[in-house]
Structures are given as C-alpha cells and as structure tokens.
Amino acid sequence: MKLVLKSLAVAAGLALAASSAWAQGYPNRVITLIVPYSAGGPSDMIGRSVAESMTKTLGQQVVVENVTGAGGTLGAARVARADPDGYTLLIHHVALPASASLYDNLTYDTATAFQPLGLINTGPMVLAAKKDFPANDAKEIIAKLKADGQKTTVAHAGVGSNAHLCALLLQKAVGQQFTLVGYRGTGPAMTDLIGGQVDVLCDQSTNAVGPVNAKSIKGYAVSSKERLPALKDLPTLDEAGLKGFEFIIWHGLYAPKGTPDDVVKKLNDALLIALKDESIIKRFSDVGTKTFPEAERTPEAHRKRLMSELESWKRVIAESGASAKAQN
Incomplete structure (x- = not known):
C-alpha cells in the first residue's frame, strides 16, 4: 500500500511539474x-x-x-x-x-x-429612439411606451442580449408588451435605428453615446442610479418616473x-x-x-x-x- 501511495504521489508531482513547465512556455x-x-x-x-x-x-x-x-x-x-x-x-x-x-x-x-x-x-444602458420619434423627453417616451404598447417596435441584439434584457425590464416597468425586433448584434440594430426602420433601442452606453451626441438618434435616459457624465443632460429612468429602475x-x-x-x-x-x-x-x-x-x-x-x-x-x-x- 505504501508503495502504491508513493507511486501515486510521484505521478502527481510529475504531472504538476509538467503542467507548470508547459504553462511557463505559454503562450x-x-x-x-x-x-x-x-x-x-x-x-x-x-x-x-x-x-x-x-x-x-x-x-x-x-x-x-x-x-x-x-x-x-x-x-x-x-x-x-x-x-x-x-x-x-x-x-x-x-x-x-x-x-x-x-x-x-x-x-x-x-x-x-x-x-x-x-x-x-x-456601465449603464441608454434608452434611445429614432430621431423623428414623437417624444421630446424621458417622461414623454415613457408615457408613449405605456400608451402604445405593441405599436412600438423595440430593437434588440438577439434573445438574451443586453438590449433584449433591457426591453424585458422596460416592459415590466411600464406594464406593456412591445413588438420586439431581433438582430444579430447591436451594431446592425443601431444602424436600423439611425435609419428609422425601428422605433426604440435600449443599448449599452458604449454603443449609444456617439450616435446620441451626433444627434443621429434621440437619447432619453440612462439605466443607472446616477447620471452619466458622457450624456450629462439625460436623466436616469428612475428620475423620469420608473422608480427603482436600474440595469448595469x-x-x-x-x-x-x-x-x-x-x-x-x-x-x-x-x-x-x-x-x-x-x-x-x-x-x-x-x-x-x-x-x-x-x-x-x-x-x-x-x-x-x-x-x-x-x-x-x-x-x-x-x-x-x-x-x-x-x-x-
């Protein structure tokens, strides 16, 4: 038994040494x-x-x-x-x-x-819409989402994506179901929002800040507890009336x-x-x-x-x- 245990210990030590030597050559x-x-x-x-x-x-x-x-x-x-x-x-x-x-x-x-x-x-998400969307501020877009429901097309980057999850949370917060339009990423979703093919997109700030500042789309609110320095004029969704809304x-x-x-x-x-x-x-x-x-x-x-x-x-x-x- 002692011989077997010793052999196992030696084998384990050799395996560890080999792994360590291999890792030293990585990558x-x-x-x-x-x-x-x-x-x-x-x-x-x-x-x-x-x-x-x-x-x-x-x-x-x-x-x-x-x-x-x-x-x-x-x-x-x-x-x-x-x-x-x-x-x-x-x-x-x-x-x-x-x-x-x-x-x-x-x-x-x-x-x-x-x-x-x-x-x-x-970082947070940014609630945005096509540039001719008929809402002037965050409170107005929330009211419109509540009133229009499925009349509003909301883009996302595929089921399970951040944009999709944000849309689900928005549906729950406003008590309505939207018409969700899936894409193979937020890149093409943003392209169609800029082109006016869809109404709304809740997108990561990393993708939304540029088009919002360029006025290619309308930015309305951010999903964090605090305002975003890169979009300092936009309120939080909590400030806009969706109390407790946060999605980071x-x-x-x-x-x-x-x-x-x-x-x-x-x-x-x-x-x-x-x-x-x-x-x-x-x-x-x-x-x-x-x-x-x-x-x-x-x-x-x-x-x-x-x-x-x-x-x-x-x-x-x-x-x-x-x-x-x-x-x-």
Whole structure:
C-alpha cells in the first residue's frame, strides 16, 4: 500500500511539474478571443481594446473573432467546447448568466463550463429612439411606451442580449408588451435605428453615446442610479418616473473550464495591465463605461458575480415569462 501511495504521489508531482513547465512556455502561438456579437458593437469595442493590450503583454497576437447568433450563446458554446489550454477565450456580459434561464437547451452549463479570468468594465444602458420619434423627453417616451404598447417596435441584439434584457425590464416597468425586433448584434440594430426602420433601442452606453451626441438618434435616459457624465443632460429612468429602475452592464473575460492555474494567472495579469492602461481607461470613459475597482478584477471576484447573477436573472426571467430555443 505504501508503495502504491508513493507511486501515486510521484505521478502527481510529475504531472504538476509538467503542467507548470508547459504553462511557463505559454503562450507560444496565436490566442483567439471570441466576441459573441457582431463587429462594431459594444462587446466588440471592449474586446478589441483589451486584445490589443494583451497582445503586447503576452508577446503573442490576441485575435478577435466574431461568432454571432442566438443572443451570444453560439460564441459561448464555441469556447465551452474548446481545449482548456488558454488559446481560446471569451468576452461576454450580463447576457451570459441571463441566457442560462432564457434558453432551455444550451449545450453547456453556464455555472461550470467556464473559468472566469476577471471583470473588465461596467456601465449603464441608454434608452434611445429614432430621431423623428414623437417624444421630446424621458417622461414623454415613457408615457408613449405605456400608451402604445405593441405599436412600438423595440430593437434588440438577439434573445438574451443586453438590449433584449433591457426591453424585458422596460416592459415590466411600464406594464406593456412591445413588438420586439431581433438582430444579430447591436451594431446592425443601431444602424436600423439611425435609419428609422425601428422605433426604440435600449443599448449599452458604449454603443449609444456617439450616435446620441451626433444627434443621429434621440437619447432619453440612462439605466443607472446616477447620471452619466458622457450624456450629462439625460436623466436616469428612475428620475423620469420608473422608480427603482436600474440595469448595469458588465463584461468579463473567460476561458474554458480546466484551464491550468498558471495560465489563468498569466491571462489575469495581462488583463490587469490592460485595465490600468490610461488610453483604455479614457476610451471607456468617452463612451460612458468604466473599469471595475481593482479588488473586483480577480478570477474569484468574477466567479462570485457570475454565480450571483445566475440566480438573480433566473428570478427576473421567470417573472417575465420569456424563453427561447438555442441552437448551439
């Protein structure tokens, strides 16, 4: 028995040493960062900003690949199936925990399929409409949403996306059902809003600040408790009459479950460097989002938030009655 135990201990030690030696050589080839939404959207912008910095830190190219569809679940499924070697990563947002309750046939378990690497940024949504929408301020658009219901077309980036979740929360807050129009990302949704093909979009500040300031669309309110410096003239939805309304977006970086601890640390270290980059901080600030406090950038803090939001979105979506079918 002692001989067997000794052999097992030796084998375990050799495996650990081999893993550590392998991790020391990481990375030695291109890393792919999956963005589960279309190019030009907010997740794409955040992902490319982080990838650019991590490329410099890690000494290997971090290439962004947009894998769109099914509210971000197709891209997430791609990473869940990938080898846990640190060469396939995922950037995702609030829709990752929400989709676990929205979709009843996901091919992965959101709670266990991913290794959180660190939280990136947080910011509000912006309630906006096409530029000829007949409402002059936030109180007027809320009144119109309440009065018109399904006459209002509300764009979103696919079932489970942030824009879709915001639309669900708005429906609940105003006591009406809208006509929801899905796209393969907020990039094309915003394009159609600017073109007047849809009435309303609740979009991340990272995607909405530019068109609002350019007056390509009408901005009405933000979904945070406080006003947004980048859109200082817009009230909060709470101020506009939807008491207690708050919807904050956050992005995080993920690897497949089973990724070696040494690789997780290297990736988190590279992410921390990116989040201290003044050019990235300014880029985020200019579009109404900010990096998480340093204490919340660890894999442990990221996992805690993911687990918490899995539970909270389960309750919200059950109350909304929303559901979808995923093909991933």
